[in-house]
Amino acid sequence: MQVTLKVFRYNPEADKSFRYEIYTLEAEETDRILDLLEKVKGYNDGTLSFRRSCAHGVCGSDAMRINGRNMLACKALVRDVGDKITVEPLLGLKVVKDLIVDMEPFFDNYKKILPYFINDSPLPADGKERLQSPEERARFDETTKCILCAACTTSCPSFWASDQYYGPAALVTAHRFIFDSRDEAASERMHIIAETDGLARCHTAYNCTLACPREIPITKAIGELKMATITGKVE
Amino acid sequence: MATTKPRILPLTKRGLNFEMLMWLFTRLTALAMYGLILIAIIGALIMGARTQMNLADVLRWGFMPNSSHVQSTEVPDLAPWSTPFWKITASVLLLIAVAHGVHGLVVIADDYIVSSRGRNIARIISIIMVIAFSAMGLYILWTS
CATH class of the missing domain: 1.10.1060.10 (Alpha-helical ferredoxin)
Structure with missing residues (x-):
């Protein structure tokens, strides 16, 4: 299936304000949102920044807003959030770069x-x-x-x-x-x-x-x- | 084998400060207001509201059992509606509603005002509001 991934982007060294980048990707419905982000980073734009570590819902590194709700990117599946996906950093903490916030x-x-x-x-x-x-x-x-x-x-x-x-x-x-x-x-x-x-x-x-x-x-x-x-x- | 010992912190060691007492006060006064409103509505029905007042007037009385709230209805005699019992009920409802409401405002203000000076100013304003609203309300209830 094809999914549209809209990602919050902000680079404090280059951008005056944040923007959204839209990527169209091939994905399985059992893919995790983290897999999509890895795909974008690996094949579309290596400058995309996000935290991840264990990728199995244990370390808690990749919490982010997915379609407006706080989730772990490594636990949220495409079939759970649909084929139009918006990924944004957590609210209430200063954005360091893209999906990374100051903890x-x-x-x-x-x-x-x-x-x-x-x-x-x-x-x-x-x-x-x-x-x-x-x-x-x-x-x-x-x-x-x-x-x-x-x-x-x-x-x-x-x-x-x-x-x-x-x-x-x-x-x-x-x-x-x-x-x-x-x-x-x-x-x-x-x-x-x-x-x-x-x-x-x-x-x-x-x-x-x-x-x-x-x-x-x-x-x-x-x-x-x-x-x-x-x-x-x-x- | 481990033994289960009761763990109850003494009064001075459980963080029971003014903030948490007001948290409890807010919950208890919410329940008390429900009770007082129910008493006023039941009292109105006993005094003949079923045939002499419409629903809006009964609810208006329920939220503040002041005899001026039934003047424009078909109640023939205001005397039973302005006894000391109803004045005291209305006064208690007024006092706890003002304290409950103003404390709610302080709690919300504390979300946005984080400096201790700002919070002190908000508290002084809230105390003035409680005193002013209570005094005005009691004056109206006991002189109308």
Whole structure:
């Protein structure tokens, strides 16, 4: 089948403004959008720039807007998006070149919520692992799936308004550690996310839940964090 | 074998600040407004609205149970519609609606105003708005 691929192009060293390039390509309906971009880069225009790494939906490098929705280019198939495809960079982050955006504000927000395991207690008497029951592990299982692709944060209207908002991805990671029975910094993180640019900026638009390529129920997780500030229950 | 211990953070350690209390307040006041509007509509029906008022007038009363809202209807006697019970109901509805609405404006403003000075100015304006709207509303409700 023949597909029309309309790609956002912007080279800050040569262009005053962005433009769209249209490519007509032969494709299988099981081809991924990443395959089409690779084809354009390989055969039409080697200057086309986009991020990719594992190409299997694990590294989260190739999140972009495909027909107006945030997706991973390596997971979106031609048959899912149709034969007229528009590919644009993520919204809310500055475009560096073509489909590449500056991820610094995203990772700056991510770092604010202390995205690492904190437990200063002595090791158990046997000197081995800090054990956890299957139920305790299941409590935060969904939020462990985040791959930091930024599809959720850049689909959020509050983040478009201001990149000071921590964003859904940072809050998902906060959830992952706050509800982990082995972690001891829940209180510290709760105080961080309760700041004005944290939980209060989530207006439950649900865009993040729709955008997440890992199908994490993000809005639900943020709701659980909001309730935790009221009830104090982190179990 | 791991043991499950209760994990409930004490009141001072759960990030329960003014921001999150207002988040809870907004949800509770939304429910309270539904309840008060329902009370006003049921009260209107008990007082004869079914035959003396049209739907628009009943809803107008429901959203603000002030006796001036039934003056132009076929209600023969305004006395049952202007008792202290209805004045208090209307006053409570007014106060929580103003606080709920103005806080909503502050939340939206915080999306776009990110400097602490700008946010402080927005908060001062919002406090003035709450006081002014509440005072004007209460004056009208208790003197009309």
